[in-house]
Amino acid sequence: MKKLLSNRNLRSQILTYGFVIAAFVVLQLVAAGGGMSSSLKGMLVPICAYVVMAISLNLTVGVLGELSLGHAGFMSVGAFMGVTAAISLQNAVPAPGLRLLIALLVGAVFAAVVGFLVGIPVLRLKGDYLAIVTLAFGQIIKSIFNNLYIGLDARGFHVSLLQDRTNLEQGGRLILGGPMGISGIQKISTFLAGVILILVCLFVIFNYVNSRTGRAVMALRDNRIAAESIGISATRHKMTAFVLSAAMAGAAGALFALNYSTVVANKFDFNTSILVLVFVVLGGLGNMFGSILAATALTILPEVLREFQDYRMLIYAVVLILVMLGTNNAKLKSLFEKLRPRRREEQS
């Protein structure tokens, strides 16, 4: 039985990796054949970033079982720090691939540190109180980046809050300009890099979930008291999952920001957090494959609905409500199951 279970796990993992790689190859071929519109081409990297956001949030919400409403905060930490690193290394590291790698790592590390700091108070709380505090941290991070100034000159980095007091020397560059954000970014993110990031994150999450800590976290999610009574340290295990999730969001943020020429803090607000949460819930809690599908589909959906123009966001909202009703309402669910009796037999 145990072997069968692990086999099934393995199979679904391989299927997920395979799907990502296959999607990448197909999209590359379509793009090479010229069968892709330029707007869709421009969305490939953001889709990758949102997929990484979705699977990283799924680690917090699905595996750890805590509702986070501030995941965009970690994304913005990664975005701003990653872009700052990329800009300051523009001359030192000429190869864009290597610079992107460094930017992603810097974004991930900074987001992990912020995740750790946020996790200390957040993980002491429960349920909706925990959710509201993550929301609060998301807002605080947004406010701080809206008022943060980072400049670089020959003497090194200069950081100031609220006002531009960086006093840069001749030839220095103001990288982050408060509410103006960062502009003049070299777009070094590529679709290939995005897909590799997705695969790396999937690899980390799948191995984490099947590790000792991962099982401990799931035990805590299912019943905290029972898990603690057999000696599982709630704080430590929850913290590892939370920090891991934050780090991935940071890398996603760096990837996302390096795809645009400008980035501002207001891009990563409450609505972005909610958007990613919608991907996770729609894809299924704890189901990484579902998150990938939902993130991709819902990022493309507004683009596909473009012909409806003004009505597209309205349709998006209606689709969202109907999907939630269709998948969660007992009556509708039984109706669907009646419609496809064969599949039900197969399952049993």
Add this chain to the structure above:
Amino acid sequence: MNFLNFLISGVSLGSVYAIIALGYTMVYGIAKMLNFAHGDVIMVGAYVCFFAISRYSLPPLLGVLLAVLLCTVLGIVIEKLAYKPLRAAPSLAVLITAIGVSYFLQNAAQLLWTSNPKVFPSFLDFGETGGIELFGGQLRVSYITIVTIAACVVIMLALTAFTGNTKMGKAMRACSEDKGAAQLMGINVNTTISVTFAIGSGLAAIAGVLLCSAYPTLVPTTGSMPGIKAFTAAVFGGIGSIPGAFLGGLLLGVIEILAKAYISTQLSDAIVFAVLIVVLLIKPTGLLGKPVNEKV
């Protein structure tokens, strides 16, 4: 004197937050769901009142009544269509549905009324000065401030009396304690939840009118930030508790205005949320929330 001025505008803003938070907290207490669409009901209420007064030149009071009536109906319809089919579903599914409803209302408002900002009529500023002057003109309290604070206190007292004494109020408290047991006692749980949504949405309409009288720009996203703030206020005071929402709303408004005045305008939101975090660390269930003990 300056401080007193800031304090009064803080209490006034806090009163609006408190009215919104009361709606949040009542719905949370009974349906155990975070109704993210609440902020957008505020916006709808404000628009209805705006059109009633500016376009159809109805008397202001009638406009407000119309807004309350329409929002009440809207609240019941939303509950029946979107939330009722999900009574047994996991709370996250309901949360996402609420977000869907919120998107729907915002985008419907944008289609119906465009995203051009509307200037809300200042129907409460009667008289030359638009307010009362105290201490030889050093302290000016506008009528809208007085009306806002008075409305909040009246609503809070009425709600306390309603939940404490009336049959429906008792049914609400029973449902929020234990739905199954309440049903066994002959309480119609569905009706009770509908009434709660109706009251919450009616309050949201009043809050929308008061909010837009104080800050007169009206756009389809007007409701979202006050919605989040009021949600914070409800948690601050202990979600599910009516006096808690009142206290939380007032404190949040005062902290926000004082932070804006004395520390930094740009960072005032960050300060408000930082205070919330500190309070929740000291009292994990909010100021007046009841601690829940887990039984094994």
